[in-house]
Each structure stands twice: as structure tokens, then as C-alpha cells.
Amino acid sequence: MGKKIYIIMILPLSVLLNFVFSRNTSFVEKYYSNGINKPTRQLLSLVTGIFSFSLGEILVYFFVILILLMIGKLFYSSIKDIKNSIECLKDFLVNMLCIVSIIYFLFLFLWGFNYDRTTFGETASLKVRPSSVDELYELCHSLIIDTNDLREKVYENEAGVMEFQEGYKGIFQQAPLAYENLSKEYPTLSGKYGKPKNVLLSEKMCYTGITGVYFPFTGEANVNVATTDFMLPATVIHEMAHQRGIAREDEANFVAYLACTSHPDDRFKYSGSLLALINSMNALRNADYEKYKELRLGYSEGVLRDLQYLSEFWQQYEGKTEEVFTKVNDSYLKSNRQEAGVKSYGNMVDLLLALKRK
Known part of the structure; x- marks a missing residue:
């Protein structure tokens, strides 16, 4: 217990440091995000990028198994020696606190x-x-024009739905081009990072409603590759934004739009434009439903088919599991001062409006 108490004390010190940093954003920006953290993120990402699979995903499975073994050991020890069960529980809680602290x-x-x-x-x-x-109406109108135009330039399958013929591997290979162009305008997004990784259990991941996860302990952008082709480029670029230190979800979505529309491939442009359109039209629907219905009539047949397919795709995975993970994700976002929780995904619209005004 002697040495472990020092490890446990790291936890309150970390919470305190986080509180202090939250009051000094310019200091964090200069000395952490663009200082010590940027080369750390890049190095970690490049090292783990050597592996074709996601080390982060493997670590998650290992950690889950470790916790289950610890619980099993506690249960077994309690049955074997009831008198010693309190001591076993104490050791278990101390070990858990050490793990959480680290x-x-x-x-x-x-x-x-x-x-x-x-x-x-x-x-x-x-x-x-x-x-x-x-202003929101005009933004949505311009996005509809852009998205309709881009939809005419992409390949669609026999069902009339946009498809990326090279599959997710082709998307992964071409994704870095988006940031090569965008980083010229926004240097904070520059740098060399490891390639995106596909989640091995992508199909199962769909039941959680999660399309991608950035794993900070390995610097990997993990992507659910079982989702729709036309949204996959935007998802990949979104997770790569996290690699580049863009933590907030709404900002990562906005950066995904900027990066995708900066990409030379029209399929990336379409994916980013569709992401912005969905978010902006959702905001308009909540603000003025009549104006939303009016603009909705302007969607091209191709865009409508893609959106219908997107809706049908996610309907098959709806259920209790998705509800649980949504609540967990909501709590995670709020714990990191994204007070709107999951709803913060809609805040990219304010950035889109600001960009349009600029």
C-alpha cells in the first residue's frame, strides 16, 4: 500500500492540473497543443502506424479481460476465505484506483x-x-447546391447509392491528401501521422451507433468501416482531426468538412459536403420547420437515395445497446466541458455560418 498511495495521489493532482489549464487556454494552446503535445502525438501515431491493425482495439480487449480476471479473483478469494474477503476487496479497490489514476x-x-x-x-x-x-436558410441553400453538384460526379452502385469502388482501404490511402492541402491554410493541422485503422469488430460496433474512435494512448484514428461508403471519408477525416489535437467533436466535424472539401477527389468533397448539409438542415428543421421542408424539395434524386439508405442502414442497429453507448458518450463529452453533450455535434453549424460570413 505504501508505494500505491503515491500512484493514487496522481489522480487528484491530475484533476487539479486540468482545472487550472481550463482557465488558461492560450497557455495550453501555445505550450501544450502546439508545444510538447504535438510532437508527442506525431511520434506515438507514427510508431503505432507501423502495425496494420489497431493496437488500441487490442488494448481495450486486454483491459476488459484484465478487469474481469481481477473481479473473478476477488470473487474466488471471497468464497475460499470469507474472513479474508474484506482484505481482498480492499486490495481490489486500491488496485483499481491505481489503474484509474495512471x-x-x-x-x-x-x-x-x-x-x-x-x-x-x-x-x-x-x-x-x-x-x-x-442566415441559416442561406447556408443550407448553398450547401444543397454544392452537394447536388458533387453527387453528379461520383459513382453509384446498381441500387443508385454512392459507392467508393476501392473500398475503405482506398479511402484510408487517399485521406492524408486532405490535410496536406488544408494545413497550408491552417498550420496547426500540419504534421506527419500514422494511417487510419479499421476496427476489427466494425459490424458489432454499429450496434453502439459509433462510427469512429480516437485512441489517445496509441495515437490511432480507429474507424468503423462497416458504415456507408458516402459518409466514410468524412468519418475518417474526423478521426484524423482528433489525431491533430482537435478534441471537441463539433470542431472535428467542421475540420472534416474543410479537409474533405479541400481534397482533390470529388468523393471526399461530396462526403464532407453531405456531412455539413445534414448538420445544417437538422438545425434548420429545429429552428423553422416550414423553411426546412421548402429546402428539402431541392435535394437531387441521388442525394435523396443516399439519405434514405443512410436512414435504413442505422435503423437496423437501433436498440438498447445504442442507447447505453449514447449515454456513456454523452457523459464523456460533458466531463470534458462539452456541456451540450452529444448535442454538441450540431454546434459545427455556427462555425459553418461564421465561415460563410468570412
Whole structure:
């Protein structure tokens, strides 16, 4: 217990440090995000990028098995020696606290403090402010024109749905081009990082409603490759934004839009434009349903087919598992001061409006 108490004390110290950093965003931006953390993220990502599979996914499975073994050992010891069960429980709780303390510290050091950095909108000189419904209407209208135009330039399968003929491997291979172009305008997104990784249990992952996960302990952008082809490029670029220190979900979505539309491939452009359109039209539907219905009539037949397929795809995975993971994800986002929780995914619209004004 002697040495373990020092490990446990790292936890409250980490919480305190996180609290202090959250009040000093410019310091975090300069000395952490663009200072010590950027080369750390790149090195970690490049080293783990040597492997074709996701080390992060393997570590998650290993950790789950380890916890189950610890619980099993506690249960077995309690049955074998009831008098010693209190001591076993004490050891179990101490070990768990040590594990949590180490994991939380590593999370903050390797990536977590990026939640405390200056917002991407500020670094990109975008003036985010409340916008009128008419401004939102105009944004949606322009996105519909762009998305309809791009939809005409992409391949569709026999069912009339957009398809990436090279599969997810082709998307992974071409994805870095998006950041090569975008980083010229936004240097904070520059750097060399490891390639995206496919999740081995992607099909099962669909039941959680999760399309991708950035694993900060390995610097890997993990992607659920069982989802729709037309949304996959935007998902890959979104997770790669996390690799580049963009922690907030709404900002990662916005960066995904910028990067995809900067890509030379029209399929990436379409995916990013469709992501922005979905988010913006959802916001308009909540603000003015009549205007939403009016603009919806402007969708091309190809876009409508893709959106219908997207809806049908996710309907088959709806259930209790998705609800549980949504609540867990919501709690995670709120714990990192994204107060809107899962709803923060819609906040990219404010950035899109600011970009349109600029």
C-alpha cells in the first residue's frame, strides 16, 4: 500500500492540473497543443502506424479481460476465505484506483488537455455569433447546391447509392491528401501521422451507433468501416482531426468538412459536403420547420437515395445497446466541458455560418 498511495495521489493532482489549464487556454494552446503535445502525438501515431491493425482495439480487449480476471479473483478469494474477503476487496479497490489514476494521467498528458486549448474558430479567425434563421436558410441553400453538384460526379452502385469502388482501404490511402492541402491554410493541422485503422469488430460496433474512435494512448484514428461508403471519408477525416489535437467533436466535424472539401477527389468533397448539409438542415428543421421542408424539395434524386439508405442502414442497429453507448458518450463529452453533450455535434453549424460570413 505504501508505494500505491503515491500512484493514487496522481489522480487528484491530475484533476487539479486540468482545472487550472481550463482557465488558461492560450497557455495550453501555445505550450501544450502546439508545444510538447504535438510532437508527442506525431511520434506515438507514427510508431503505432507501423502495425496494420489497431493496437488500441487490442488494448481495450486486454483491459476488459484484465478487469474481469481481477473481479473473478476477488470473487474466488471471497468464497475460499470469507474472513479474508474484506482484505481482498480492499486490495481490489486500491488496485483499481491505481489503474484509474495512471490511465487518467496518461490520457491528459497524451491528448486530454486539448479540450482546454483555444477553440479552432478563434485560431482560424472565425467570428462565431448568434445567427438569424435567414442566415441559416442561406447556408443550407448553398450547401444543397454544392452537394447536388458533387453527387453528379461520383459513382453509384446498381441500387443508385454512392459507392467508393476501392473500398475503405482506398479511402484510408487517399485521406492524408486532405490535410496536406488544408494545413497550408491552417498550420496547426500540419504534421506527419500514422494511417487510419479499421476496427476489427466494425459490424458489432454499429450496434453502439459509433462510427469512429480516437485512441489517445496509441495515437490511432480507429474507424468503423462497416458504415456507408458516402459518409466514410468524412468519418475518417474526423478521426484524423482528433489525431491533430482537435478534441471537441463539433470542431472535428467542421475540420472534416474543410479537409474533405479541400481534397482533390470529388468523393471526399461530396462526403464532407453531405456531412455539413445534414448538420445544417437538422438545425434548420429545429429552428423553422416550414423553411426546412421548402429546402428539402431541392435535394437531387441521388442525394435523396443516399439519405434514405443512410436512414435504413442505422435503423437496423437501433436498440438498447445504442442507447447505453449514447449515454456513456454523452457523459464523456460533458466531463470534458462539452456541456451540450452529444448535442454538441450540431454546434459545427455556427462555425459553418461564421465561415460563410468570412
